[in-house]
Amino acid sequence: MSTPLVTDDLAAGPADQVLTLAEAARRADGVAPLSEHTLLRVRHGAPSGSSRFHVIAEDGRIVGFAFVERIEGEPDSGEVVVDPPHRGRGHGTALLRSVHRDAGPNGVRVWAHGRTPQAVSVAEGDGWRAVRELHKMRMPLRDITGGERGGPASATELPEVRLRPEVAERVRLRAFVVGQDEQAWLDANARAFAHHPEQGRLTLDDLLQREVEDWFDPHGFFLATTKDGRVAAFHWTKVHADGAGLTDGEPVGEVYVVGVDPAWRGTGLGRALTLEGLRHLRDAGLPWVHLYVDGDNEAAVRLYTSLGFDIWDTDVMYAPPEGGSRDVGNT
Structure with missing residues (x-):
């Protein structure tokens, strides 16, 4: 060793x-x-x-x-x-x-x-003991007849994106603009994920690093913005060129991150933006879309299940033995 x-x-x-x-x-x-x-x-x-x-x-x-x-x-x-x-x-x-x-x-x-x-x-x-689960969920965007690791499956029907009238009066849905929306998005992300240390503390450098990745596409990064320029909610999609384990190399989509400002929760923006992104990925001709969601986030699991997702796999987080010495293995 x-x-x-x-x-x-x-x-x-x-x-x-x-x-x-x-x-x-x-x-x-x-x-x-x-x-x-x-x-x-x-x-x-x-x-x-x-x-x-x-x-x-x-x-x-x-x-x-x-x-x-x-x-x-x-x-x-x-x-x-x-x-x-x-x-x-x-x-x-x-x-x-x-x-x-x-x-x-x-x-x-x-x-x-x-x-x-x-x-x-x-x-x-x-x-080591399991302390957290992160579910991978998937949904077919077109009919899958076989030959792919996720198939066969039938395409999921996606409803039209409709905002409640009182919400539509206050926000508009649009794509992210590079060089303009970075700080507004970072502020919204921090508010939406204030209790999620991994996501909520992303910095401008973190965002800029992602903007230069081959997969980054601002046309698949959707914002709901208010008249004063604040981001009320967002859905950032991603395309995996390698198939992400769902296909043998054909690109697939991902619900990369969906966030809603706490002040806008309960308005339906999260569902609307999720649908906006899913329709974008479907219209790109992708066979599958997947996402990650915490196993104990029952509300999110219910939302994604209602849209047509099912659990495909699970990541597990482990913690060391309780009371275990940090000197273990030094001998």
Whole structure:
């Protein structure tokens, strides 16, 4: 079992190796081991003091990697990946123990994306326990007759987008404008996700990094804006060119994030904007759309189920054993 190197910065060479490792694991497991946020931190670096990178190398090549984001007042949030040919050698356990030892004052939690047997075995074998679930839900946008990992399925009928008259008088639906709407959207996102540390604390740098990604399309980023320029609600869609595990390479859509300002909740804007984005993805000819939703967010699960989504898979977040020593594995 190797001892990981822990750093708050990755040079360009190691960063490229991590990206290659993550892609190899995605192909082998059928699910991406690292989130988009982590991949952006690997590519572009992280603000000082915000992140930690844990690396295991053999013969000058990275074969194991963990990333941890530190959020003030919350447990660290981490992800772990091991190169498929190098699994079964204790690298996953070594990385889990490393992030545990290095955790901030509120401890650490680690995601197992797709709940793969290998990840579950490593986490539970070392005494970690599941503390949160993130459901992946999917919906067909056209008739699927077979040959795709998600099919067969019949297209879901999408109703017209209609705002209540009293709401339509106060807002208009439009697409995001690059160079104009960044700050208004960040303010709305912070209000909508004030109690969601991962989403609610996105910065301008985080947004700008996403704007230069190949997948970014402002025409699929919908806002409900007031007359004074505030964003009351939004739906940001995304297209995955690789199929996101639902197809063998045909692009699919994602409900990337839907947010509603607390002052506008109960007005129907969330549902209306969700439909606006779904119709946009359907009209683009995509076969599937998927999304992520917290397992304990019953209202959101009901909303998406009513629109035609069903649960496809689940990511699980693990926490270390209660009362466990951070020195475990040092011997």
